[in-house]
Amino acid sequence: MRCVIVSDFGAVNGGAAKVAIESARGLAEAGVEVVFACAIGPVSPRLDHPRIDVQRFEGEEIWKVGGRIAAARQGIWNAAAHAFLTALLARQPAGTIVHLHQWTKAFSPAAIAAVGESGLPVAITMHDYFSFCPTGGYFDFKAGAPCARRPMSGGCMAANCDRESYAHKLVRVARQWRSDEALRALAQPLFIHVSDFARDVARAFLPRQARHVVVENMMEAQKRPPAEVAGNRHALFLGRFTQEKAGDVLARAAREAGMPVRFVGEGPLRAEILKANPAADFGAWVPAERVFEEIERARCLVLPSLWYEPGPLVVAEARSRGVPVVLARTTGPAGWIRDGEDGLLVDGGDVAGLAAALAQLQDDETARRMGEAAYRHYWADPLTVARHVARTIAAYETLARAPQAASAAG
Structure with a gap:
């Protein structure tokens, strides 16, 4: 089996790049020949493997390309990226799977078009909602709520819902138009979703000829005794x-x-968070190897997202340490939670409901019971790289068989 993985970034700078790189490594170790096509360096040492061939397109993040007009033009259609991928895919043997992980930061919709023109089977992992939503989050930043419009409808294009500005939204609409055009030209794409919830959100807005499968992201954790959450x-x-x-x-x-409450990270909402709770404790970003230390010191992890977050792995990280989670029920990981048994689900934006959940977990026995259940349920089916790779290969196999089935039917 052979695949070409397309990722804007060659090193880990976020969840999508991490999954693309670790998936490539795991696939190679499982015997799959991998071509890793990336644009923005550096290249991770995790890609140094005899069955991984890194092919670098010397690209840049679109908003770092010259002026705004040049950046917008390249974001809508990167002709150089199209030529690079067209030539790369033309060299691949028949049956090679092309797997798109991330293309909006450098490759542009030209990546989708190049795959369609190659005639090779294609899989697209939905780390976000850029395959149908111009802003990528299916979220109205002006309303502060999930979007209620049909993507690329008149109402969508007219809505000033972008985090930045309406002019920025119009550039994204133009990019989405090129993306939709390229997606419609794909014969039978396979969309890989990272949670059942994210699949259900996206499915209605993706091409009718598409097929869908859920493959959760990987999260490697060493199994250690659960945290003593009742003491936190x-x-x-x-x-x-x-x-x-x-x-x-x-x-x-x-x-x-x-x-x-403790907030670890950074971002523009810090002042507003501190204003809402002057007693809140803040910590800066921590290296990946120290994330578990932060988690183990907590009574619970809280994920109160307003948007339809597809599959944040911090929930799995907490559960692997026996730390109960409180999260919005309109997020991907909510499907892992047995409400009231190993965590608590709340409505996004419901301050009173979230406060009630936190009050419930202030009881030592409740926190201990939920933490132990979260630990037990996580380790019954942990999100290992091996699990992720096996399910990815199974998805590739269905994709490889589809054109043959179509030919036989014809």
Whole structure:
């Protein structure tokens, strides 16, 4: 089996790049021949493997390319990226799977078009919603709520819903138009979703000829005894301080519940979080190897996201350490939670509901019971690289068989 993985970044700078790189490494170790096509360096040492051939397109992030007009033009259609991928895919043997992980930062919709023109089978991992939503989050930043419009409808294009400005939104609309055009030309794409919830959100807005499968992201953790959460006191928020992640909602809820709260990360909402809860404790970003240390010191992890977050792995990280999670029910990991047994689900933006959940976890026995259940349920089916790779290969096999089945039917 052979695949070409397309990722804007060659090194880990976020969740999508990390999954692309670790997936490539795991596939190679499982015997798959991998071509890793990336644009933005450096290249991770994790890609140094005899069955991984790194092919670098010397690209840049679009908003770092000259002036705004040049950046916008390249974001809508990167002709050089199209030529690079067209030539790369033309050299691949028949049946090679092309797997798109991330293309919006450098490759542009030209990546999708190049795959369609190659005639090779294609899989697209939905780390976000850029395959159908111009802003990528299916979230109205002006309303502070999930979007209620049909993507690329008249109402969508007219809506000033972008985090930045309406002019920025119009550039994204133009990019989405090229993306939609390229997606419609794909014969039978396979969309790989990272959670059941994210699949259900996206499915109605993706091409009708597409097929869908869920492959959760990997999260390697060493199995150690669960944390003694009954001895911990604070709720933990771990991530970006941005509007859609709703750190301010947690700040108000913790203050109402009388529960200490710690925010680890950075972002533009810091001042608003501190205003909502002057007693909140803040910590800077920590290296990946120290994330578990932060988690193990917490009474619970809280993910109060307002947007339909597809599959943040911090929830799995907490559960692997026996730390109960409180999260919005409209997020991908909510499907892992047995509400009231190993975690608590709340409505996004509901300060009173979140405060009630935090108050419930202030009881030592409740926190201990939920933490032990979270630990037990996580380790019954851990999100290992081996699990992820096996399911990815199974998805590739269905994709490889599809054209043959279509030919036989014809």
